[in-house]
Amino acid sequence: MAEVVQTTRTSLREGRIGSSVSRKEDDRLLRGEGRFTDDVEPGHCLHMAVGRCPFPHARILSIDVSQAVALEGVEDVLVGSDVVSRSDPISVLRPVADAPDLGFYAMATDVAVFEGHPVVSVVAVSRHVAEDAIGLIDVDYEPLPHVFDVESAMDPRSPVLHPRVLKSNLLVKRLTGAGDPEARLAEADVVVEERFSINRVSPLPMETRAIVAEWQAGARELTVRHSTQVPHLVRKQLAESLRLEDGAVRVIATDVGGGFGLKLGIYPEDVLACLHAMRARRPVKWVEDRIEFFRASTHGRESVHSVRVGARSDGQITGMFDAYAVDSGGYNSPMGSPQLTSHMFTGPYRVNDAGTEHSVILTNKAPVGAYRGYGQPESCFVRELLIDRLACRLGRDRVELRAQNMLHSQDMPWQSTSGATYDSGDYEACLRMAAQAIGYEEHVKRGRGPGTDGRYTGVGLASFVERTGYASSKFLARRGSRFGAHESVTLRANRSGGVDVYNGVSTFGVGTETSFAQIVADVIGIDFDSVRVHLGDTGASPLNTGGFASRTLIASAGALRQAAEELRAKILRIGAFMLDSDPEDAVISRGVVCLRDDPNACLPLAEVYDRAIINQGMPPGEEPGLESGAQFEPEAAAYGYGTAAARVSVDPETGDFDVERFVMVHDCGTPVNPVLIDGQVLGGLAQGYGQAVMEELRYDEETGQLINGTMMDYFMPTAADLPEIELQHTFVKSPVTPFGVRGVGEVGTVPGCATIASAICDALADFGVEINRLPLSPESVWRALNQAKASREVRS
Amino acid sequence: MKSAPFTYVRPASVEEALHVLDEQAGAARILAGGQSLVPMLQMRLMQLDALVDINRLPGLDEVRAAGAETIFGPLVRYATIERLPLVAERLPLLQCVMRFVGDPQIRNRGTIGGSLAQADPTGEVPLSCLALDATIVAASVSGTREILIDDFLVSSYTTALEPGEMITEIRFPLAPHHFAFLERNRKHNDFAVVNVAVVGRRGSDGGWSDLRIALGGVSDRVVLAVESAALLEGTTLEEDAIAQAAQLALDVIDPPTDVRGTAEYRRHLVPVYVRRALSKLRDDHEPFDA
């Protein structure tokens, strides 16, 4: 007998704030019935393929498209000159302040600046034919010398990537900080100084980028299905580049298979697909394949740091400075390179004199954009490893040295040297809990080994503070950001007795439909299952910013609460009127409005909603309809924090290591849905683990080409690779956010690299091993061991 | 990416398949599990005139015992090898290595014949076939021939097969009872950085014979450490002998540098892994062959 698929629930779930109600999204996703951009295929749809520069830096001498145009099934071809005449450059949503505009067109015109830079595009009746056509296009390139990394980029003999705008490859340099770090470092009893290199990695969502563009020629309107985290910002950027009114563009993002910061704003291919659709007057679809993805979707991180920390002999840290350079690739990407490394540099420590010098440098690689953590894993890595080494130099215990320097709850709010205002928290509690959970003291007593199997054991720790959400729209505006810090929502009751929620973020895997419904249900007093959340359609939702920077819930919760309170008050007014009573005496309890003192006087909510919507028999003076809307801007960013700890064993003969345990203690503020929080933290930790021990986009120094741009050669961890992760949370309410929530979307990525590196260095401390470069592979550990042994021999 | 156009042929018999291969004169390939061929076509690393799909040909996916020999059809899937009691009993090494190949989806499709024809220099199937001294039976329109595995594997992704030839059988002689297998990966079940398979027979006096040591990831094909094995013949695999044999293995390798590791690191790993595999062989199993 065929199994009966149950499609409706027999009872509605209440799903209050704080309950671990299962995700609304899961039902369709687990059945394989989600609807992603690639699932949309309008009639007469054409498919786009993009021809890309195979060199890191090349002049385009000529392009011959004649054979491609003649191929049966090909409908349209675009080259750089068409694109420049028909569109404007793509704007940067969040430029590093003072960075000049490089004018990033959707296609290279005369010079391509990275391998994968689009140089020609074709639409045809199928992707197969479109790719056949690309193969028939003859592009004559003159390869130019290329710039490989931040060091060579600043060599005066190196070619300048954007000579029309810049004199060198330095896009912008910014100094931040407070006090006088140089003076403190000069007078410190101990100064530890190191150089660290952070790997270039891929944000790697399961779903690559995708777009379906439909042009209604008669209405002159463009409807775009887009795999994005920010539909409204995409609409704005597309309208700008395509020289259309915002009102002529509608962007719809249904299910999005992961974003991680990579899907913020538009990319060249989006403009190209729309230009083709407008010219061919047929829908155009483009789904990025993995080969293109690795070369043309933005990368994450990659920076080089020279860091110093100074302390008194009693362990008090007195000054810190990080001069670092971010390898931003060939362009300032549509989002811009990461910006929180300086902001979070001093982490949880009380330091009054600290600063950073942040350089953004252009190289002939794919542009770097936002990636979960947005600069914070970098600062955690350099700071925490430096503090380990400071402890070693001072002969101090690593946990005690951290505790001595940590801020306490009575210090809050605390303004850090970068201008961050830490709102609240007990940093030391997390440190102590993590040390306890990993068995730090036992490890110190037992020693590092070797054990009977010849392996050495180490324990690593990393503490951090993490910014979640944005300080304010004013703060963003001062830095040239092209979006606000607020969120908006519309609520509408419907005649079945449900409430529809409309918001402009999209569903990209973080459980937004679920947490939004929990808040609305909780505030109004109705069932979670009677709330339906409609996301990601600019045609249906109020203008907003979108889902990133761990901000979605922080900003939206306020708007949801405000709108839900308004709706609740109106439901009570109408309900009480229908029950011949006063609103103060009425209550909403799941599916009904009742009188407090007379439980028999009860009305189904559907009746109340119906009355309001058709405006029949309403209380005098009450406006028709049952709908509310709200805009909300949080007072400030909320700062999450925590400490992670790992225990690692290392085989000194091969460098092979095993992360035996990984503990994360983290403050999540008020938990709206504990299971969602665990999911977010675990997912982030998996990405942090990948960056720590596996992932690295490697370019060949000679050819400038990406060496490992396939899933076969880019080592991303799967469930089988991950260590057991033990999570603990603390729940200190943030005073600056609705309900006291803190963002949790990115936190997992922050401490992974530092913690694992710290553990490996600890395990091999007897050999004097220090690791300053990510990722850590068994081979790199083996090399570090050899190096340490060799330098000992030289010394002895 | 999407493949360039090709003709898809589904022959009704091996004869017909061979006929098509012959007609296409090198511009056709056999489609078995497709786990290597399809990605290469999709990425346009390979363009073909025709694909000859042998998946529905009867009788090619069987494993049978023929006296001391064990005979595999080319279409036997990894997953079958992983589970079949006959394989566990007669060729435990071959069964053991399956768990190290890709993931369950790959193992449900990938075939022994495809894996041998692919001749990946890190491949677990070529590696264990070499350790187990298999013979490949290849057929073409002009007849059938037998090729020893050591002659069959030529270099990276290159075998002794002629363009019109198809693997129709893989034959294994009686295998020594004892085996050990070790593999180092950059991530779970990835292609190996290095892997080592050893087999041998332990006599009732504790002395070892019929040792074969196969190494993967260390050259342009999987290789046998013949001298290392010879050195250990008749010994009880004492530490010194193992250490010496492990060092000798360096003579047969010429490792590549790639994203998985440098040649230098692989050269460092080989003696370590040979030593560990031999110690495991000595320590892990029942005292002697029944």
Ligand SMILES: Cc1cc2nc3c(=O)[nH]c(=O)nc-3n(C[C@H](O)[C@H](O)[C@H](O)COP(=O)(O)OP(=O)(O)OC[C@H]3O[C@@H](n4cnc5c(N)ncnc54)[C@H](O)[C@@H]3O)c2cc1C
């Ligand atoms: C994600 C992933 C992970 C993998 N991991 C591993 C791994 O860890 N270790 C490993 O060894 N491999 C791995 N592989 C490769 C896998 O083992 C392939 O399945 C195998 O190499 C080819 O077998 P197939 O049956 O799929 O052959 P196909 O892909 O169909 O064919 C491969 C080649 O063999 C030829 N061929 C096939 N059958 C015959 C025949 N009977 N006669 C002559 N020629 C024939 C084809 O024409 C083609 O040239 C992985 C593959 C993937 C996609």
